[in-house]
Amino acid sequence: MTTIYRAKKIITMNPARPVATHVAVRDGRILGAGSLAELEGWGDYTLDERFSDKVIMPGLVEGHSHAMEGTLWRYTYLGYFDRMDPNGKVWSGLDNIEGVLERLKEADAKLEDPDTPLPGWSLDPIYFNNERVTREDLDKVSTTRPVGIMHASGHILNVNSKALELAGLLxxxxxxPGVPLGKDGLPTGELKGPDVMTPVGMHVGFDRDMLACDEQGLVDFAKLCVRSGVTTATDLAARLPDDAVDMMSRVTARENYPARIVPLRFHHGVTPQELIAHVLELKKKTSDRLRLGMIKVVVDGSIQGFSARLRWPGYYNGAENGLWYISPEHLQDIINSSLEHNIHIHTHTNGDEATELVLDCMEEGLLKHPSRDHRFTLQHCQLADASQFRRMRKLGMCVNLFANHHFYWGDEHYNLTVGPERAERMNACATALENDVPMAIHSDAPITPLGPLFTAWCAVNRLTASGRTQGEAEKIDVDEALYAITLGAAYTLKLDGEVGSIETGKRADFAVLEDDPESVGGDKLKDVAVWGTVQDGRIFPASEL
Amino acid sequence: MPVTVIGGYLGSGKTTLVNHLLRNANGRRLAILVNEFGELPIDADLIEADDGDVISLTGGCVCCSYGNDLMMALMDMAKMEPRPDHIILETSGVALPGAIAGSVSLLNDYVLDGILVLADAGNIEERANDKYMSDTILRQLADADIVLLNKTDLIEEEQKGSLVDWLREKSGAASILETQNSILPIEIALQSFTHDDGFSADRSTHSTSQFETKFYSFSAPTQTQALAQELAGLSQIVRAKGFVPNENGKLKTLQLVGQRFEITPAPENVEAGLVVIGVKPLPDLSHALTGI
Structure with missing residues (x-):
C-alpha cells in the first residue's frame, strides 16, 4: 500500500534533490521524494493531500534530552519563560516571587489532603535579580504540607519549613556550605547540590526514583516530541534496570506511540565489566522504537553550578575548580572496553578540562583498539576551543553542543562564570563545522524546553535572554542549523542511515510545519509552528494528542 | 551511628584498610559503603552471602555499594535491623571527603567520626602534580583529620622525612601516621567507644610498637576549650575522647580526631576521664589536664 503525500514544500536534506513536492511512503518507509510523476512509477498509490499547505522536513532528532521532562509536567511549572506542557497548554512565565507563590497557592488549593507534598520546578531567580525564595515565603503557601521548588539548573532546591522539619533539618x-543559614541560625530553605538536596527532596516529591521516567512520563514526553516536530529523542541517561526496560519496550511498542526513544545506560554504580555486560544484554532488547545499547559517561558537573572542570585560568569570579565525577583510570577503562566491544559512548563534559581528559583517553584507547567508525560523542562540550575541535576531528569524535545555553544562561556566563571572552566562544558551532567535526545541537530537556527549531534559532542568532548577541563569530547559518537537528544529530546516534533525511529507503519520519524554516528568516526560526509529525508513516497531529 | 570517611586516590590502600578493619572488628558490627569502579573490594573469605544490594560479611558486618546516590544509601542503611555499630564510608578516588562528611552531617541518624585520607608514599607527590588530578589530591589531603602515609616500606628512610614534612604542609593540622599495607589499629581508625558504655574497660594505659593509649582522670575543673585546642595542636595525638569537667565543674563530652574536636554536654551518670590515643611516646599532658 503506497501513499503519496503532497506538500507545499518538502525539505529533504538530500543534496541530490534538496526540495520536492511529493513523498511516497510504503510500510512506514520512504519510497522516494520528487514530483508526482516521478513517484507514480512505484505503482498503485493513494494521493493524500492533507499536507498540501504544509512544509515537510525530516523528523527532528533531539540528541540530548531526558524523558523525565514528561514526568516533571505533573509538578507545578514555575519558570520565567512561557512553556508548553504535553497537553499543549502554554504556562505563562513568572517574573517575580509573588507570581511563583501565587501559582503554588493555586496548586495547593487543588490538593485535598493537607500532608500531600507540593513540588514545583524550573525556578530561575537570576531573572528576578537573584532574589532568593525563602522558607518563610514558601510557608505562605502551606505550613502543613512539604513544598519544594527545583531550580531550572536542577542544582538547587528551595523548600518550606515543613519539608525541613520532615528531614530533621529545621x-x-x-x-x-550547601545549606545557607538565616539570621536565626536556621536553614533559609535553600539547598545546593545533589547530596544536600536528596534528604529533603524525597519529602517534597523529588525522590530520584520518582524522577526516573515512568510510564505516564514516557507517554507525556512523546507528546512533547510531537508538538516540537521530534520523531527520535534520546533519554540521556538512565540505569535501565530490567523493569524499566520492560516498561519502555511495552509503551513504545504501542501502535500510537509517536517517537523513537534512544536511552543511554548511565556509567555509575557498576564496574566497567558489569556496564559492558549490561549494555550487551540491552542491545538484544533493542526494537524499532526503543534503541538500546549505548553508554553515557559523566565526567564533570555544570558551569553555572561551578562544578564543571575548567582549564586554567578557571572561573571568572574566582570560584574553585569544579568536580571530577570519574577518575581518569575509570574513564580510560570504560573507553577501552567500549572500543573493544564496539559499544557507542557519549560523554558529558561541560568544562574544557573535562573535554581534554576525554580526548586524551580516546587517543590512548584508540591506540589499543583502533576503530574506524566509533562516533563517540562529546555532549555539552561547552567550552571546547579550536585546538580541541581539531583533536576531535582527528580522533573521529562527534560533538553535541548545548546551543540553548546562550539564551538561558549566556548573560550569567559572560558576567560571572567564564567571563566575556570564553562566553563568546562557548558552544562553538562554527568552529566545530569549520574543523569538520560532525555536530548536533541540543536542549538537554527538561533543563531547557524540548524544541529543536528553537535550539536551531539559538545557534543561528546566539542571543542571550537580555537580547545581546554573544559570539558573532560562532553563529551558523540556517541550513547548517537545520542539518544539525536532523542528520547531524542522527549521525551522532549512528541512525543517519535510517532517519534524518527524506530519501529512498529511510524511515517515513517527518516534521510537519506550518511555515518554511528555510525562508522564514533565521531570526524567526523559533516561531515556525509545528503541525505535528509523521513517524514510521503514522500520522500524529499535535491538535489530536 | 558514627561514620568514618575513608578517602584517598585510587591505589592508595583504601580497600586494604577496609579489609584490615573488617578482620580486626573484634565484635563491632561494621557497615561498609563503597564506591569504586573495580571488583567488589572485600576479600572473598570475609563474604558470607552476596544477596545483591547488601552483602553479608563475617562477624555481622555488611557491605553496600552506593553508586551515584550516597545519601539514599545512607538513609537506607539507617533503617537496617539490627543497626550497625559503625559506618565506614569508602569514597571514590576523585571524591572530596570533606564535602562527603558535610553531607553525612545533615542526616540525623549519623555523626561524623572522622576523615581518614590515605596517601601512597610511592607516588603521592607525583599525583599531586598530575595534570588533571592535582587540585583534587591536594583538596583530599586538606580535608583529612588523619593522613595515613601508606606503603612506607616502598620508600627510603630519608625520603620519608621530607614526605612527612610535605604532607604536614598540605594537610594542615591533620595527624600524619605512617603505615604499611594499610595496617592500623582499629581504635586509631575508628572511635572505639560510645557515650553509653563509657570507657570502663579502657582505663589502662597500653601500647603497641607505634601507638600508645593513655587514660587520664580529673580532679579539678579545666578550661575545656583551651584543653581541646592544646590537644588538637599536638601532632602526636590522633584521637581523644572522654568527659571533662569545665570551669563550672560541669561535665562535657570532648571528642577529638586530628585537629577536629567537638565539645558537647555530657550524658547523665558518667564519670570524668579522658582517653588519649596517639603516636608513641605521648607527650606529658599533666599540666594541661590538672585544671585551673
Whole structure:
C-alpha cells in the first residue's frame, strides 16, 4: 500500500534533490521524494493531500534530552519563560516571587489532603535579580504540607519549613556550605547540590526514583516530541534496570506511540565489566522504537553550578575548580572496553578540562583498539576551543553542543562564570563545522524546553535572554542549523542511515510545519509552528494528542 | 551511628584498610559503603552471602555499594535491623571527603567520626602534580583529620622525612601516621567507644610498637576549650575522647580526631576521664589536664 503525500514544500536534506513536492511512503518507509510523476512509477498509490499547505522536513532528532521532562509536567511549572506542557497548554512565565507563590497557592488549593507534598520546578531567580525564595515565603503557601521548588539548573532546591522539619533539618548548628543559614541560625530553605538536596527532596516529591521516567512520563514526553516536530529523542541517561526496560519496550511498542526513544545506560554504580555486560544484554532488547545499547559517561558537573572542570585560568569570579565525577583510570577503562566491544559512548563534559581528559583517553584507547567508525560523542562540550575541535576531528569524535545555553544562561556566563571572552566562544558551532567535526545541537530537556527549531534559532542568532548577541563569530547559518537537528544529530546516534533525511529507503519520519524554516528568516526560526509529525508513516497531529 | 570517611586516590590502600578493619572488628558490627569502579573490594573469605544490594560479611558486618546516590544509601542503611555499630564510608578516588562528611552531617541518624585520607608514599607527590588530578589530591589531603602515609616500606628512610614534612604542609593540622599495607589499629581508625558504655574497660594505659593509649582522670575543673585546642595542636595525638569537667565543674563530652574536636554536654551518670590515643611516646599532658 503506497501513499503519496503532497506538500507545499518538502525539505529533504538530500543534496541530490534538496526540495520536492511529493513523498511516497510504503510500510512506514520512504519510497522516494520528487514530483508526482516521478513517484507514480512505484505503482498503485493513494494521493493524500492533507499536507498540501504544509512544509515537510525530516523528523527532528533531539540528541540530548531526558524523558523525565514528561514526568516533571505533573509538578507545578514555575519558570520565567512561557512553556508548553504535553497537553499543549502554554504556562505563562513568572517574573517575580509573588507570581511563583501565587501559582503554588493555586496548586495547593487543588490538593485535598493537607500532608500531600507540593513540588514545583524550573525556578530561575537570576531573572528576578537573584532574589532568593525563602522558607518563610514558601510557608505562605502551606505550613502543613512539604513544598519544594527545583531550580531550572536542577542544582538547587528551595523548600518550606515543613519539608525541613520532615528531614530533621529545621535546627541550628548546621555547618554545610550547601545549606545557607538565616539570621536565626536556621536553614533559609535553600539547598545546593545533589547530596544536600536528596534528604529533603524525597519529602517534597523529588525522590530520584520518582524522577526516573515512568510510564505516564514516557507517554507525556512523546507528546512533547510531537508538538516540537521530534520523531527520535534520546533519554540521556538512565540505569535501565530490567523493569524499566520492560516498561519502555511495552509503551513504545504501542501502535500510537509517536517517537523513537534512544536511552543511554548511565556509567555509575557498576564496574566497567558489569556496564559492558549490561549494555550487551540491552542491545538484544533493542526494537524499532526503543534503541538500546549505548553508554553515557559523566565526567564533570555544570558551569553555572561551578562544578564543571575548567582549564586554567578557571572561573571568572574566582570560584574553585569544579568536580571530577570519574577518575581518569575509570574513564580510560570504560573507553577501552567500549572500543573493544564496539559499544557507542557519549560523554558529558561541560568544562574544557573535562573535554581534554576525554580526548586524551580516546587517543590512548584508540591506540589499543583502533576503530574506524566509533562516533563517540562529546555532549555539552561547552567550552571546547579550536585546538580541541581539531583533536576531535582527528580522533573521529562527534560533538553535541548545548546551543540553548546562550539564551538561558549566556548573560550569567559572560558576567560571572567564564567571563566575556570564553562566553563568546562557548558552544562553538562554527568552529566545530569549520574543523569538520560532525555536530548536533541540543536542549538537554527538561533543563531547557524540548524544541529543536528553537535550539536551531539559538545557534543561528546566539542571543542571550537580555537580547545581546554573544559570539558573532560562532553563529551558523540556517541550513547548517537545520542539518544539525536532523542528520547531524542522527549521525551522532549512528541512525543517519535510517532517519534524518527524506530519501529512498529511510524511515517515513517527518516534521510537519506550518511555515518554511528555510525562508522564514533565521531570526524567526523559533516561531515556525509545528503541525505535528509523521513517524514510521503514522500520522500524529499535535491538535489530536 | 558514627561514620568514618575513608578517602584517598585510587591505589592508595583504601580497600586494604577496609579489609584490615573488617578482620580486626573484634565484635563491632561494621557497615561498609563503597564506591569504586573495580571488583567488589572485600576479600572473598570475609563474604558470607552476596544477596545483591547488601552483602553479608563475617562477624555481622555488611557491605553496600552506593553508586551515584550516597545519601539514599545512607538513609537506607539507617533503617537496617539490627543497626550497625559503625559506618565506614569508602569514597571514590576523585571524591572530596570533606564535602562527603558535610553531607553525612545533615542526616540525623549519623555523626561524623572522622576523615581518614590515605596517601601512597610511592607516588603521592607525583599525583599531586598530575595534570588533571592535582587540585583534587591536594583538596583530599586538606580535608583529612588523619593522613595515613601508606606503603612506607616502598620508600627510603630519608625520603620519608621530607614526605612527612610535605604532607604536614598540605594537610594542615591533620595527624600524619605512617603505615604499611594499610595496617592500623582499629581504635586509631575508628572511635572505639560510645557515650553509653563509657570507657570502663579502657582505663589502662597500653601500647603497641607505634601507638600508645593513655587514660587520664580529673580532679579539678579545666578550661575545656583551651584543653581541646592544646590537644588538637599536638601532632602526636590522633584521637581523644572522654568527659571533662569545665570551669563550672560541669561535665562535657570532648571528642577529638586530628585537629577536629567537638565539645558537647555530657550524658547523665558518667564519670570524668579522658582517653588519649596517639603516636608513641605521648607527650606529658599533666599540666594541661590538672585544671585551673
Amino acid at each position: 535546627k541550628t548548628g548546621l555547618n554545610n
